[in-house]
Amino acid sequence: MSADNETMTPALQATRLDYLLQLADTSLILGQRLGEWVGHAPALEEDLGLANTALDLIGQARLLLTYAGELEGRGRNEDQLAFLREESQFRNPALVEQPNGDFGQSIVRQVLIDAYQLELYQRLQHGKDTRLASICAKSLKETRYHLQYSSGWLIRLGDGTPESHARVQRALTQLWPYTHELFEEQESDRALIAAGFAVPLAEVQCHWLLRLDAILREATLQRPQDTPFRWSGRRGQHSEHLGYILADMQHLQRAYPGAHW
């Protein structure tokens, strides 16, 4: 925990906790989603590739949740935060809870998030919160590989057969509206940015778009138009899918509280 915690206002402290949960839940829920591919991927090799990414993400979530628990100071550890929070207390953007769909749809979702996490972590690793900075610096190495993997597939599928092109273009159009909330700066974000604990989302978005456009160009895909469709998973307003994920993920801890192996 950083030394300046004591000097911070309770409001800012709560906002920091919320921000950590946003980062943690993004990785946690996406990791859980990707885990659903295990045993079902189109090839044994992809099975392992997706599982590796899922485990990287869950590893990131563990570090972030542990830190969040310490910052909260109520004695909750990573497991309690992951397995015993209610749906509305999850702070992940709704994009990561969207169903896997076909392999192409999972790849589209993955590229959107990988590029987002890459731009975010790259900036947070120099942030004022040194503990968060070191988690981001470590995660960045994983995220670079995630994007290499997912963008490689998106380019193959987009620039592949008419069928694969149509499928990933459709997935992109379907998922695009969910990207809006990734860059929506809330009141609380601005307080954190001013204090140096978060990064300006407009800047993240600008670099995310540059990166994404280059990938989409190579994949011969069209970036969809922005639409007025809005979600706010980061404020705890989720799509209908999160409840099912949590039922799956939390069942064991809720049925057998404190169980471990």
Added chain:
Amino acid sequence: MTGSGNWPLYEIFIRARGGLDHKHVGSLHAVDARMALEHARDLYTRRLEGVSIWVMRSTDIVASDPGDAETLFEPARDKIYRHPTFYEIPDEVKTL
């Protein structure tokens, strides 16, 4: 599954540490060399097994015919003078 069964086979070689040579560790399916490298990374280096990966198309390997084994290898059998076993190895040399 219509997946990797139709993809070409690649042979994977991993260098465990700097200074060692690349060792054959197995094979996998991929559509091209770039994907083969990614798959090799995901399949064969998950537990820090390596610092470098080589991949090559299995079809690019030219192998000796097992039927020729007698001709190729038997003649070496009785030529023990080719083994460096007639030298005194100094005690200080540990890893020869």
